[in-house]
Amino acid sequence: MKMTMMGNYAASWGAQLSRVQVIAAYPITPQTLIVEKLSEIVADGELDAEFIKVESEHSAMSGCIGASAAGARAYTATSAQGLALMHEMLHWAALARLPIVLTNVNRAMAPGWSIWADQNDSLSQRDTGLMHIFASSSQDILDSTVLAYKIGEQVLLPTLISFDAFFLSHTMEVVDMPPIEDVDKFLPPYNPEYKLDVNDPRSFGALTSEEHYYEFRYKMQEAMDQAINIIKKEGKEFEKLTGRYYDLIHPYRCEDADLILVTSGTIAETTNVAVDELREEGKKVGNLKIRIIRPYPKQDILNVIKNCKKIAVIDRNISCGYHGIFAQELKSALYNETNIPVWGYLAGIGGRDVKIENIKEIADDTLKSDKPEDLIWKGVKL
């Protein structure tokens, strides 16, 4: 069924279609609509779930952890400061190996107060052990939610689904809602092997000495490695169900490209349009959308970029003191593998609009340039 909806509601419906059993959430702009809608859905009996209206985001994630440890499918959503407050418990969810799904509307960190799009909030959680998806359309948000449970429950890892504030959270788009019966066939009930069970008096998370802690990290990394194949496998299964395929990366017109732009989130969608225009101008430019940054799709990226001459990464985030985070990640993936030069651009920080012409400018600048640079502040007012 095709519906027009805001990105936020796509997250709510995604959680409903996934038949989440416990929601623990706290309001924060621009995420609030997600949990408002879910409150309604639960109150109306359209979803059989417990909803804990917690007193902080730290408790939102903690409540999800408790529910998931008990064997229930758990969901929460947040943004920026809220995600930062959850930080401790993101590590907890990951090390406890609980496949919680967390939606984060990418919003700039304060101060100064900002509610606008920026990826620094979720990228600050990069090393917590969550799988991390950057959705670029409302359809992607809805489908990713279902997929995240399907994948996470196999590898026992939580998933963070991020998407841009307002450009996506509050923008109406047409979304195809799969019938819940179809989703049920795809996503069976959550039934973990290890859970809190009064017939099995285990403790979870006890003091772990240096004898064993290292091995738990090894197992997490192993799970991330396995996730790469499972993401692809489930992507194909999901395609059979809906006709829509989701992978870790989505290249667009990259096959013969001289220059590949590397993008994420809504900028990736704009970049596809820019690429079409650049192609009409006779410039061989492609767009490589990074949809999933953890697990990092190194091999997939190498396969796509192997024949191009230049790469330009557009980051709506910055690790101050170094440079854009997607650019760092990409360069580390390329090192020892290729000699393709990489240009690192910043754009759209703090919600500044990134227009088609801005992207075309980035492409043109890179095509003209002979010397790669780590950090180019596109559009900064000096």
Next chain:
Amino acid sequence: MRLTIPEQEIMKPGHLACQGCGATMAMRYGLKVFGRNTVLTIPACCWAVIDGPFPYTAVNVPLFHTAFETAAIMASGIKAGFDALGKTSTNVVAWAGDGGTFDIGMAAISGAAERNDDITYIVYDNEAYMNTGIQRSSATPHGAWTTTTPVKHYKRGPKKNMVEIIAAHRVPYTTTASIGYPEDFIKKLTKAKETRGFKLIHVLAPCPTGWKAEPKYTVKLAKLAVQTNIFPIYEVEDGIKYTQNIKVKQRKPITEYFKYQGRFKHLKDDEIAFIQKKIDEDYEILLKKLS
């Protein structure tokens, strides 16, 4: 054979508690009442260590270790999970020390109390951060030495009154208890188990290590705290109905309680007189509230 508390033992020996640990006695009693159909969640506190390292456990019921400030919400989350799965009869118990409760866990406890989540929160109070090596908490009483309130700057100011704070949320049940009076504690555990909604039991659990007392005096101290009125035993139902469960006919002077503990030995007579005055004043206030 006349036993005054339930014979059932759930908790296993072999755990890592210090000799004469009051917190461990509290857990033993707690599990006697709550039984096998119980899940515990424990934040950072002595019990995070007492239960034993991976791959072992001593409580012998499912236990989820959690972050310092999250015991209450973790219990609420577990309870919600079980409810969603139809396992509604399982008791979910948050088991935390005074630091995790009076200090860092306060927001989550207030949240769970205000929502009236159906959990039992048991705070075993040893009056300082004992697991990290005896640092003051807001449960440390006036006059006490700790490693962060050294003798020259001993803890000044009253102990936070947790039962009053929770009672102000108008929860169904909140109470004090002392491991020196197991029969009373057992009664309260039973009442908490049988009451729906948010319950908090504040149980005094002396710590020989942190109180600089001989391990054999744990029970004596837990009794003297009650008999000197520094830790009166009372319960509050629905935030309004106050009942004193252990009546003290003639309170003993606080020196009787202090003399077995090294943490108060620096106190001079005028300081002790001040503490005695405060104890008597607080007790008068409590008596006025009794139903």
Next chain:
Amino acid sequence: MAIKFRTDGKEVKITGEKDMPPMAASLGLMTWNKTGSWRNLRPVIDYDKCIDCFICWKFCPEPAIIIVDERPVIDYDYCKGCMLCAEECPKDAIITEVEGK
């Protein structure tokens, strides 16, 4: 398949990550840990004086006082020698001995 939780109180052998669950889920009970070795002082019940009031049993933190044939018996495998039982015994029926003498 989950690795079984053993209830026999024996030590759990872990040689590498394959013997471990994905998370720090316990695999056995602490009872393999005989805390009796911590003991400096040894409580000994004088059964002639003992009136079977079970106060010692009631207050043992381990618990290392068990009930055998309706009488309290100290389990020296686990007794840490805190001497709480001797202190609380109303009949002074628990004698304190120094361990190793």
